[in-house]
Amino acid sequence: MPIVTIQVTREGTQPGATAITPEQKARLIEGVSRVLLDVLAKPLDSTFVVIEEVDLKNWGWGGLPVEAYRKQRAAKTS
Amino acid sequence: MPIVTIQVTREGTQPGATAITPEQKARLIEGVSRVLLDVLAKPLDSTFVVIEEVDLKNWGWGGLPVEAYRKQRAAKTS
Amino acid sequence: MPIVTIQVTREGTQPGATAITPEQKARLIEGVSRVLLDVLAKPLDSTFVVIEEVDLKNWGWGGLPVEAYRKQRAAKTS
Amino acid sequence: MPIVTIQVTREGTQPGATAITPEQKARLIEGVSRVLLDVLAKPLDSTFVVIEEVDLKNWGWGGLPVEAYRKQRAAKTS
Amino acid sequence: MPIVTIQVTREGTQPGATAITPEQKARLIEGVSRVLLDVLAKPLDSTFVVIEEVDLKNWGWGGLPVEAYRKQRAAKTS
Amino acid sequence: MPIVTIQVTREGTQPGATAITPEQKARLIEGVSRVLLDVLAKPLDSTFVVIEEVDLKNWGWGGLPVEAYRKQRAAKTS
Numbered sequence: 001m002p003i004v005t006i007q008v009t010r011e012g013t014q015p016g017a018t019a020i021t022p023e024q025k026a027r028l029i030e031g032v033s034r035v036l037l038d039v040l041a042k043p044l045d046s047t048f049v050v051i052e053e054v055d056l057k058n059w060g061w062g063g064l065p066v067e068a069y070r071k072q073r074a075a076k077t078s
Numbered sequence: 079m080p081i082v083t084i085q086v087t088r089e090g091t092q093p094g095a096t097a098i099t100p101e102q103k104a105r106l107i108e109g110v111s112r113v114l115l116d117v118l119a120k121p122l123d124s125t126f127v128v129i130e131e132v133d134l135k136n137w138g139w140g141g142l143p144v145e146a147y148r149k150q151r152a153a154k155t156s
Numbered sequence: 157m158p159i160v161t162i163q164v165t166r167e168g169t170q171p172g173a174t175a176i177t178p179e180q181k182a183r184l185i186e187g188v189s190r191v192l193l194d195v196l197a198k199p200l201d202s203t204f205v206v207i208e209e210v211d212l213k214n215w216g217w218g219g220l221p222v223e224a225y226r227k228q229r230a231a232k233t234s
Numbered sequence: 235m236p237i238v239t240i241q242v243t244r245e246g247t248q249p250g251a252t253a254i255t256p257e258q259k260a261r262l263i264e265g266v267s268r269v270l271l272d273v274l275a276k277p278l279d280s281t282f283v284v285i286e287e288v289d290l291k292n293w294g295w296g297g298l299p300v301e302a303y304r305k306q307r308a309a310k311t312s
Numbered sequence: 313m314p315i316v317t318i319q320v321t322r323e324g325t326q327p328g329a330t331a332i333t334p335e336q337k338a339r340l341i342e343g344v345s346r347v348l349l350d351v352l353a354k355p356l357d358s359t360f361v362v363i364e365e366v367d368l369k370n371w372g373w374g375g376l377p378v379e380a381y382r383k384q385r386a387a388k389t390s
Numbered sequence: 391m392p393i394v395t396i397q398v399t400r401e402g403t404q405p406g407a408t409a410i411t412p413e414q415k416a417r418l419i420e421g422v423s424r425v426l427l428d429v430l431a432k433p434l435d436s437t438f439v440v441i442e443e444v445d446l447k448n449w450g451w452g453g454l455p456v457e458a459y460r461k462q463r464a465a466k467t468s
Contacts, residue, residue: 029138060263107294185372216419341450
Protein backbone atom coordinates (compact mmCIF):
# COMPACT_ATOMS: atom_id res chain seq x y z
CA MET A 1 0.00 0.00 0.00
CA PRO A 2 2.96 2.34 -0.20
CA ILE A 3 2.93 5.45 -2.36
CA VAL A 4 6.23 6.55 -3.86
CA THR A 5 6.41 10.01 -5.40
CA ILE A 6 9.42 10.84 -7.56
CA GLN A 7 9.97 14.50 -8.39
CA VAL A 8 12.54 15.26 -11.07
CA THR A 9 13.30 18.10 -13.40
CA ARG A 10 11.79 17.80 -16.86
CA GLU A 11 14.90 17.36 -18.96
CA GLY A 12 16.60 14.63 -20.94
CA THR A 13 19.53 12.63 -19.71
CA GLN A 14 20.86 11.84 -23.15
CA PRO A 15 22.05 14.08 -25.99
CA GLY A 16 19.05 15.44 -27.86
CA ALA A 17 16.49 14.28 -25.32
CA THR A 18 14.40 16.95 -23.64
CA ALA A 19 12.56 14.71 -21.22
CA ILE A 20 12.69 11.40 -19.46
CA THR A 21 11.73 8.64 -21.88
CA PRO A 22 8.85 6.19 -21.30
CA GLU A 23 11.47 3.44 -20.91
CA GLN A 24 13.21 5.37 -18.16
CA LYS A 25 9.89 5.96 -16.43
CA ALA A 26 9.12 2.25 -16.58
CA ARG A 27 12.52 1.48 -15.06
CA LEU A 28 12.00 4.02 -12.28
CA ILE A 29 8.61 2.49 -11.47
CA GLU A 30 9.98 -1.04 -11.48
CA GLY A 31 13.06 -0.09 -9.49
CA VAL A 32 11.42 1.70 -6.60
CA SER A 33 8.58 -0.82 -6.39
CA ARG A 34 11.19 -3.56 -6.04
CA VAL A 35 12.92 -1.66 -3.24
CA LEU A 36 9.65 -1.63 -1.28
CA LEU A 37 9.25 -5.35 -1.95
CA ASP A 38 12.82 -6.20 -0.94
CA VAL A 39 13.04 -4.02 2.17
CA LEU A 40 9.49 -4.11 3.57
CA ALA A 41 8.00 -7.12 1.79
CA LYS A 42 5.31 -4.93 0.24
CA PRO A 43 3.76 -6.83 -2.72
CA LEU A 44 4.30 -5.10 -6.07
CA ASP A 45 0.52 -5.00 -6.55
CA SER A 46 0.05 -2.77 -3.54
CA THR A 47 2.55 -0.03 -4.45
CA PHE A 48 1.62 3.11 -6.37
CA VAL A 49 4.32 5.24 -7.99
CA VAL A 50 3.77 8.80 -9.19
CA ILE A 51 6.43 10.57 -11.25
CA GLU A 52 6.19 14.37 -11.20
CA GLU A 53 8.25 16.14 -13.84
CA VAL A 54 8.98 19.71 -12.84
CA ASP A 55 9.90 22.41 -15.34
CA LEU A 56 13.48 23.64 -14.90
CA LYS A 57 12.23 27.19 -14.25
CA ASN A 58 10.05 25.88 -11.42
CA TRP A 59 12.87 24.15 -9.54
CA GLY A 60 15.07 26.14 -7.21
CA TRP A 61 18.37 25.30 -5.60
CA GLY A 62 20.81 27.57 -3.82
CA GLY A 63 18.29 30.40 -3.91
CA LEU A 64 18.27 30.37 -7.70
CA PRO A 65 16.41 28.66 -10.54
CA VAL A 66 18.34 25.43 -11.02
CA GLU A 67 19.84 26.33 -14.40
CA ALA A 68 21.32 29.52 -12.97
CA TYR A 69 22.57 27.56 -9.97
CA ARG A 70 24.30 24.99 -12.16
CA LYS A 71 26.05 27.73 -14.13
CA GLN A 72 27.19 29.36 -10.92
CA ARG A 73 28.62 26.09 -9.63
CA ALA A 74 30.31 25.31 -12.93
CA ALA A 75 31.92 28.75 -12.93
CA LYS A 76 33.20 28.26 -9.40
CA THR A 77 34.83 24.92 -10.05
CA SER A 78 36.39 25.81 -13.39
CA MET B 79 -8.76 25.17 6.58
CA PRO B 80 -8.34 21.68 5.20
CA ILE B 81 -6.44 20.99 2.01
CA VAL B 82 -7.61 18.07 -0.10
CA THR B 83 -5.35 16.87 -2.90
CA ILE B 84 -6.81 14.51 -5.48
CA GLN B 85 -4.34 12.71 -7.73
CA VAL B 86 -5.80 10.88 -10.70
CA THR B 87 -4.56 9.65 -14.04
CA ARG B 88 -5.12 12.00 -16.95
CA GLU B 89 -7.65 10.07 -18.97
CA GLY B 90 -11.31 10.28 -19.83
CA THR B 91 -14.04 8.26 -18.20
CA GLN B 92 -16.38 8.39 -21.16
CA PRO B 93 -16.01 7.16 -24.75
CA GLY B 94 -13.98 9.66 -26.72
CA ALA B 95 -12.90 11.69 -23.71
CA THR B 96 -9.19 11.92 -23.04
CA ALA B 97 -9.35 13.81 -19.78
CA ILE B 98 -11.58 14.63 -16.86
CA THR B 99 -14.10 17.26 -17.90
CA PRO B 100 -14.50 20.63 -16.15
CA GLU B 101 -17.91 19.44 -14.94
CA GLN B 102 -16.37 16.38 -13.34
CA LYS B 103 -13.72 18.54 -11.70
CA ALA B 104 -16.42 20.81 -10.30
CA ARG B 105 -18.25 17.78 -8.90
CA LEU B 106 -15.07 16.41 -7.33
CA ILE B 107 -14.42 19.78 -5.67
CA GLU B 108 -17.97 20.07 -4.41
CA GLY B 109 -18.09 16.47 -3.25
CA VAL B 110 -14.95 16.36 -1.17
CA SER B 111 -15.57 19.83 0.28
CA ARG B 112 -18.96 18.63 1.44
CA VAL B 113 -17.41 15.57 3.10
CA LEU B 114 -15.20 17.87 5.17
CA LEU B 115 -18.23 19.95 6.06
CA ASP B 116 -20.37 16.96 7.01
CA VAL B 117 -17.75 15.02 8.97
CA LEU B 118 -15.66 17.75 10.59
CA ALA B 119 -17.92 20.78 10.29
CA LYS B 120 -15.30 22.62 8.24
CA PRO B 121 -16.98 25.55 6.45
CA LEU B 122 -16.85 25.25 2.66
CA ASP B 123 -15.07 28.61 2.54
CA SER B 124 -12.09 27.25 4.43
CA THR B 125 -11.35 24.19 2.30
CA PHE B 126 -8.91 24.18 -0.61
CA VAL B 127 -8.99 21.40 -3.18
CA VAL B 128 -6.19 20.70 -5.65
CA ILE B 129 -6.67 18.19 -8.47
CA GLU B 130 -3.45 16.80 -9.91
CA GLU B 131 -3.81 14.97 -13.20
CA VAL B 132 -0.95 12.56 -13.77
CA ASP B 133 0.04 11.29 -17.20
CA LEU B 134 -0.59 7.55 -17.61
CA LYS B 135 3.10 6.96 -18.32
CA ASN B 136 3.97 8.65 -15.01
CA TRP B 137 1.77 6.43 -12.88
CA GLY B 138 3.00 3.05 -11.74
CA TRP B 139 1.19 0.09 -10.22
CA GLY B 140 2.35 -3.45 -9.73
CA GLY B 141 5.88 -2.43 -10.69
CA LEU B 142 4.72 -1.37 -14.16
CA PRO B 143 3.39 1.73 -15.90
CA VAL B 144 -0.33 1.56 -15.24
CA GLU B 145 -1.38 0.78 -18.81
CA ALA B 146 0.93 -2.25 -18.90
CA TYR B 147 -0.37 -3.30 -15.50
CA ARG B 148 -3.98 -3.13 -16.65
CA LYS B 149 -3.21 -5.27 -19.69
CA GLN B 150 -1.47 -7.82 -17.49
CA ARG B 151 -4.45 -8.01 -15.16
CA ALA B 152 -6.93 -8.26 -18.03
CA ALA B 153 -4.91 -11.12 -19.51
CA LYS B 154 -4.89 -12.96 -16.18
CA THR B 155 -8.61 -12.73 -15.62
CA SER B 156 -9.65 -13.61 -19.15
CA MET C 157 -6.14 4.27 -8.62
CA PRO C 158 -6.69 7.75 -7.28
CA ILE C 159 -4.85 9.03 -4.24
CA VAL C 160 -6.67 11.48 -2.00
CA THR C 161 -4.66 13.33 0.63
CA ILE C 162 -6.57 15.20 3.33
CA GLN C 163 -4.59 17.67 5.41
CA VAL C 164 -6.31 19.02 8.50
CA THR C 165 -5.24 20.59 11.75
CA ARG C 166 -4.83 18.20 14.66
CA GLU C 167 -7.68 19.32 16.90
CA GLY C 168 -11.01 18.04 18.02
CA THR C 169 -14.34 19.13 16.62
CA GLN C 170 -16.32 18.34 19.75
CA PRO C 171 -16.07 19.68 23.31
CA GLY C 172 -13.24 17.92 25.10
CA ALA C 173 -11.83 16.26 21.99
CA THR C 174 -8.27 17.15 21.04
CA ALA C 175 -8.11 15.25 17.79
CA ILE C 176 -10.21 13.76 15.05
CA THR C 177 -11.73 10.50 16.25
CA PRO C 178 -11.23 7.15 14.48
CA GLU C 179 -14.92 7.25 13.56
CA GLN C 180 -14.49 10.62 11.87
CA LYS C 181 -11.45 9.33 10.01
CA ALA C 182 -13.44 6.33 8.79
CA ARG C 183 -16.21 8.66 7.59
CA LEU C 184 -13.72 10.90 5.79
CA ILE C 185 -12.20 7.87 4.05
CA GLU C 186 -15.58 6.50 3.05
CA GLY C 187 -16.87 9.89 1.95
CA VAL C 188 -14.07 10.92 -0.36
CA SER C 189 -13.73 7.40 -1.80
CA ARG C 190 -17.41 7.51 -2.69
CA VAL C 191 -16.98 10.87 -4.42
CA LEU C 192 -14.34 9.32 -6.67
CA LEU C 193 -16.66 6.43 -7.37
CA ASP C 194 -19.66 8.62 -8.10
CA VAL C 195 -17.92 11.23 -10.24
CA LEU C 196 -15.22 9.26 -12.05
CA ALA C 197 -16.46 5.66 -11.62
CA LYS C 198 -13.24 4.73 -9.80
CA PRO C 199 -13.83 1.47 -7.91
CA LEU C 200 -13.52 1.83 -4.14
CA ASP C 201 -10.80 -0.84 -4.19
CA SER C 202 -8.51 1.32 -6.29
CA THR C 203 -8.58 4.49 -4.19
CA PHE C 204 -6.04 5.27 -1.48
CA VAL C 205 -6.75 7.93 1.14
CA VAL C 206 -4.11 9.47 3.38
CA ILE C 207 -5.11 11.75 6.26
CA GLU C 208 -2.36 14.07 7.46
CA GLU C 209 -2.99 15.73 10.81
CA VAL C 210 -0.97 18.90 11.19
CA ASP C 211 -0.14 20.44 14.55
CA LEU C 212 -1.82 23.82 15.04
CA LYS C 213 1.57 25.50 15.46
CA ASN C 214 2.65 24.12 12.08
CA TRP C 215 -0.29 25.54 10.14
CA GLY C 216 -0.21 29.11 8.95
CA TRP C 217 -2.94 31.38 7.62
CA GLY C 218 -2.92 35.11 7.09
CA GLY C 219 0.81 35.20 7.75
CA LEU C 220 0.28 33.89 11.29
CA PRO C 221 0.08 30.56 13.09
CA VAL C 222 -3.55 29.58 12.73
CA GLU C 223 -4.50 30.06 16.38
CA ALA C 224 -3.22 33.63 16.33
CA TYR C 225 -5.03 34.21 13.05
CA ARG C 226 -8.32 32.98 14.46
CA LYS C 227 -8.01 35.30 17.45
CA GLN C 228 -7.28 38.21 15.15
CA ARG C 229 -10.35 37.47 13.05
CA ALA C 230 -12.56 36.99 16.10
CA ALA C 231 -11.39 40.34 17.46
CA LYS C 232 -12.18 42.05 14.16
CA THR C 233 -15.68 40.74 13.86
CA SER C 234 -16.67 41.28 17.48
CA MET D 235 18.10 20.41 3.48
CA PRO D 236 14.63 21.89 3.51
CA ILE D 237 12.19 21.37 0.69
CA VAL D 238 9.74 24.20 0.01
CA THR D 239 6.79 23.48 -2.27
CA ILE D 240 4.79 26.44 -3.54
CA GLN D 241 1.42 25.68 -5.12
CA VAL D 242 -0.25 28.51 -6.97
CA THR D 243 -2.88 28.86 -9.65
CA ARG D 244 -1.55 29.12 -13.18
CA GLU D 245 -2.49 32.68 -14.05
CA GLY D 246 -0.78 35.97 -14.62
CA THR D 247 -0.60 38.74 -12.06
CA GLN D 248 -0.26 41.49 -14.60
CA PRO D 249 -2.54 42.66 -17.42
CA GLY D 250 -2.09 40.37 -20.41
CA ALA D 251 -0.04 37.77 -18.57
CA THR D 252 -1.48 34.29 -18.36
CA ALA D 253 1.16 32.78 -16.13
CA ILE D 254 3.79 33.59 -13.56
CA THR D 255 6.86 34.93 -15.33
CA PRO D 256 10.34 33.38 -15.01
CA GLU D 257 11.41 36.52 -13.14
CA GLN D 258 8.64 36.04 -10.59
CA LYS D 259 9.60 32.40 -10.19
CA ALA D 260 13.20 33.38 -9.57
CA ARG D 261 12.06 35.89 -6.94
CA LEU D 262 9.86 33.29 -5.23
CA ILE D 263 12.78 30.85 -5.11
CA GLU D 264 15.16 33.45 -3.76
CA GLY D 265 12.64 34.78 -1.26
CA VAL D 266 11.63 31.54 0.39
CA SER D 267 15.20 30.22 0.41
CA ARG D 268 16.24 33.36 2.25
CA VAL D 269 13.50 32.87 4.84
CA LEU D 270 14.90 29.42 5.62
CA LEU D 271 18.37 30.92 5.89
CA ASP D 272 17.25 33.79 8.13
CA VAL D 273 15.00 31.82 10.47
CA LEU D 274 16.67 28.40 10.67
CA ALA D 275 20.18 29.16 9.41
CA LYS D 276 19.74 26.67 6.58
CA PRO D 277 22.42 27.38 3.93
CA LEU D 278 20.97 28.42 0.56
CA ASP D 279 22.78 25.48 -1.04
CA SER D 280 20.79 22.97 0.95
CA THR D 281 17.30 24.22 0.14
CA PHE D 282 15.21 22.88 -2.75
CA VAL D 283 12.20 24.83 -3.98
CA VAL D 284 9.50 23.35 -6.21
CA ILE D 285 6.83 25.58 -7.75
CA GLU D 286 3.67 23.77 -8.81
CA GLU D 287 1.35 25.73 -11.06
CA VAL D 288 -2.19 24.43 -10.88
CA ASP D 289 -4.75 25.04 -13.61
CA LEU D 290 -7.63 27.26 -12.46
CA LYS D 291 -10.13 24.49 -13.20
CA ASN D 292 -8.19 22.15 -10.93
CA TRP D 293 -8.25 24.43 -7.89
CA GLY D 294 -11.26 24.46 -5.62
CA TRP D 295 -12.34 26.88 -2.91
CA GLY D 296 -15.65 27.22 -1.16
CA GLY D 297 -16.84 23.99 -2.77
CA LEU D 298 -16.46 25.50 -6.25
CA PRO D 299 -13.81 25.81 -8.94
CA VAL D 300 -11.91 28.93 -7.94
CA GLU D 301 -13.14 31.12 -10.80
CA ALA D 302 -16.75 30.42 -9.90
CA TYR D 303 -15.94 31.08 -6.24
CA ARG D 304 -14.37 34.45 -7.04
CA LYS D 305 -17.41 35.49 -9.04
CA GLN D 306 -19.70 34.46 -6.21
CA ARG D 307 -17.68 36.49 -3.71
CA ALA D 308 -17.54 39.50 -6.00
CA ALA D 309 -21.32 39.37 -6.42
CA LYS D 310 -21.83 39.22 -2.65
CA THR D 311 -19.66 42.20 -1.87
CA SER D 312 -20.93 44.41 -4.66
CA MET E 313 18.22 16.99 -7.47
CA PRO E 314 15.37 14.51 -7.35
CA ILE E 315 13.08 14.27 -4.35
CA VAL E 316 11.66 10.86 -3.53
CA THR E 317 8.82 10.67 -1.01
CA ILE E 318 7.90 7.26 0.38
CA GLN E 319 4.58 7.01 2.21
CA VAL E 320 3.99 3.81 4.15
CA THR E 321 1.79 2.73 7.02
CA ARG E 322 3.40 2.91 10.43
CA GLU E 323 3.64 -0.76 11.34
CA GLY E 324 6.31 -3.37 11.71
CA THR E 325 7.11 -5.98 9.12
CA GLN E 326 8.46 -8.49 11.59
CA PRO E 327 6.88 -10.26 14.57
CA GLY E 328 6.86 -7.93 17.53
CA ALA E 329 7.86 -4.85 15.58
CA THR E 330 5.42 -1.94 15.54
CA ALA E 331 7.29 0.27 13.12
CA ILE E 332 9.85 0.27 10.36
CA THR E 333 13.32 -0.07 11.87
CA PRO E 334 16.13 2.44 11.31
CA GLU E 335 17.95 -0.24 9.32
CA GLN E 336 14.98 -0.67 7.01
CA LYS E 337 14.77 3.11 6.58
CA ALA E 338 18.45 3.23 5.66
CA ARG E 339 17.92 0.48 3.09
CA LEU E 340 14.91 2.28 1.60
CA ILE E 341 16.94 5.46 1.28
CA GLU E 342 19.89 3.68 -0.29
CA GLY E 343 17.69 1.63 -2.59
CA VAL E 344 15.63 4.40 -4.14
CA SER E 345 18.63 6.74 -4.40
CA ARG E 346 20.42 4.03 -6.36
CA VAL E 347 17.46 3.65 -8.72
CA LEU E 348 17.71 7.35 -9.56
CA LEU E 349 21.45 6.96 -10.12
CA ASP E 350 21.06 3.87 -12.31
CA VAL E 351 18.15 5.05 -14.42
CA LEU E 352 18.70 8.79 -14.74
CA ALA E 353 22.36 9.13 -13.74
CA LYS E 354 21.42 11.43 -10.85
CA PRO E 355 24.37 11.58 -8.42
CA LEU E 356 23.55 10.19 -4.97
CA ASP E 357 24.53 13.57 -3.48
CA SER E 358 21.74 15.34 -5.28
CA THR E 359 18.84 13.11 -4.22
CA PHE E 360 16.67 13.78 -1.18
CA VAL E 361 14.49 11.04 0.27
CA VAL E 362 11.65 11.66 2.71
CA ILE E 363 9.91 8.75 4.43
CA GLU E 364 6.43 9.54 5.74
CA GLU E 365 4.98 6.99 8.15
CA VAL E 366 1.21 7.16 8.26
CA ASP E 367 -0.84 5.85 11.17
CA LEU E 368 -2.99 2.86 10.20
CA LYS E 369 -6.13 4.76 11.17
CA ASN E 370 -5.16 7.55 8.77
CA TRP E 371 -4.77 5.32 5.72
CA GLY E 372 -7.80 4.35 3.71
CA TRP E 373 -8.29 1.70 1.06
CA GLY E 374 -11.48 0.35 -0.45
CA GLY E 375 -13.48 3.09 1.27
CA LEU E 376 -12.39 1.81 4.70
CA PRO E 377 -9.56 2.34 7.18
CA VAL E 378 -6.89 -0.07 5.99
CA GLU E 379 -7.18 -2.50 8.91
CA ALA E 380 -10.90 -2.93 8.30
CA TYR E 381 -10.22 -3.36 4.60
CA ARG E 382 -7.65 -6.09 5.21
CA LYS E 383 -10.07 -7.98 7.43
CA GLN E 384 -12.76 -7.72 4.78
CA ARG E 385 -10.42 -9.07 2.13
CA ALA E 386 -9.21 -11.87 4.37
CA ALA E 387 -12.83 -12.86 5.07
CA LYS E 388 -13.63 -12.93 1.36
CA THR E 389 -10.73 -15.15 0.40
CA SER E 390 -11.10 -17.61 3.24
CA MET F 391 -4.86 31.01 -2.46
CA PRO F 392 -1.32 29.66 -2.52
CA ILE F 393 -0.27 26.71 -0.42
CA VAL F 394 3.31 26.67 0.82
CA THR F 395 4.64 23.44 2.30
CA ILE F 396 7.92 23.59 4.22
CA GLN F 397 9.61 20.26 4.96
CA VAL F 398 12.50 20.36 7.41
CA THR F 399 14.24 17.89 9.65
CA ARG F 400 12.97 17.76 13.21
CA GLU F 401 15.96 19.16 15.09
CA GLY F 402 16.90 22.28 16.95
CA THR F 403 18.98 25.07 15.53
CA GLN F 404 20.28 26.26 18.87
CA PRO F 405 22.32 24.53 21.59
CA GLY F 406 20.01 22.35 23.68
CA ALA F 407 17.03 22.64 21.35
CA THR F 408 15.73 19.45 19.78
CA ALA F 409 13.11 20.99 17.57
CA ILE F 410 12.11 24.17 15.82
CA THR F 411 10.55 26.54 18.33
CA PRO F 412 7.03 28.01 18.00
CA GLU F 413 8.67 31.40 17.46
CA GLN F 414 10.69 30.07 14.55
CA LYS F 415 7.58 28.48 13.09
CA ALA F 416 5.75 31.79 13.33
CA ARG F 417 8.62 33.53 11.56
CA LEU F 418 8.67 30.92 8.81
CA ILE F 419 4.93 31.35 8.28
CA GLU F 420 5.17 35.12 8.21
CA GLY F 421 8.24 35.12 5.99
CA VAL F 422 7.00 32.88 3.22
CA SER F 423 3.52 34.44 3.26
CA ARG F 424 5.15 37.81 2.74
CA VAL F 425 7.16 36.50 -0.22
CA LEU F 426 3.91 35.47 -1.91
CA LEU F 427 2.47 38.90 -1.18
CA ASP F 428 5.52 40.77 -2.45
CA VAL F 429 6.13 38.73 -5.60
CA LEU F 430 2.64 37.72 -6.72
CA ALA F 431 0.45 40.17 -4.80
CA LYS F 432 -1.33 37.30 -3.06
CA PRO F 433 -3.16 38.66 0.02
CA LEU F 434 -1.86 37.22 3.31
CA ASP F 435 -5.38 36.00 4.07
CA SER F 436 -5.38 33.70 1.09
CA THR F 437 -2.12 31.86 1.77
CA PHE F 438 -1.92 28.59 3.70
CA VAL F 439 1.41 27.40 5.10
CA VAL F 440 2.06 23.85 6.31
CA ILE F 441 5.28 22.98 8.13
CA GLU F 442 6.20 19.30 8.06
CA GLU F 443 8.88 18.25 10.51
CA VAL F 444 10.58 15.05 9.41
CA ASP F 445 12.45 12.78 11.80
CA LEU F 446 16.18 12.68 11.07
CA LYS F 447 16.02 8.92 10.47
CA ASN F 448 13.33 9.48 7.85
CA TRP F 449 15.36 11.93 5.76
CA GLY F 450 17.87 10.68 3.27
CA TRP F 451 20.64 12.45 1.40
CA GLY F 452 23.51 11.00 -0.57
CA GLY F 453 21.95 7.55 -0.34
CA LEU F 454 22.21 7.62 3.47
CA PRO F 455 20.15 8.72 6.45
CA VAL F 456 21.04 12.38 6.82
CA GLU F 457 23.01 12.02 10.05
CA ALA F 458 25.27 9.40 8.48
CA TYR F 459 25.63 11.61 5.42
CA ARG F 460 26.68 14.61 7.50
CA LYS F 461 29.31 12.54 9.29
CA GLN F 462 30.63 11.28 5.98
CA ARG F 463 30.89 14.82 4.63
CA ALA F 464 32.53 16.12 7.80
CA ALA F 465 35.10 13.31 7.62
CA LYS F 466 35.90 14.14 4.00
CA THR F 467 36.48 17.82 4.57
CA SER F 468 38.50 17.47 7.74
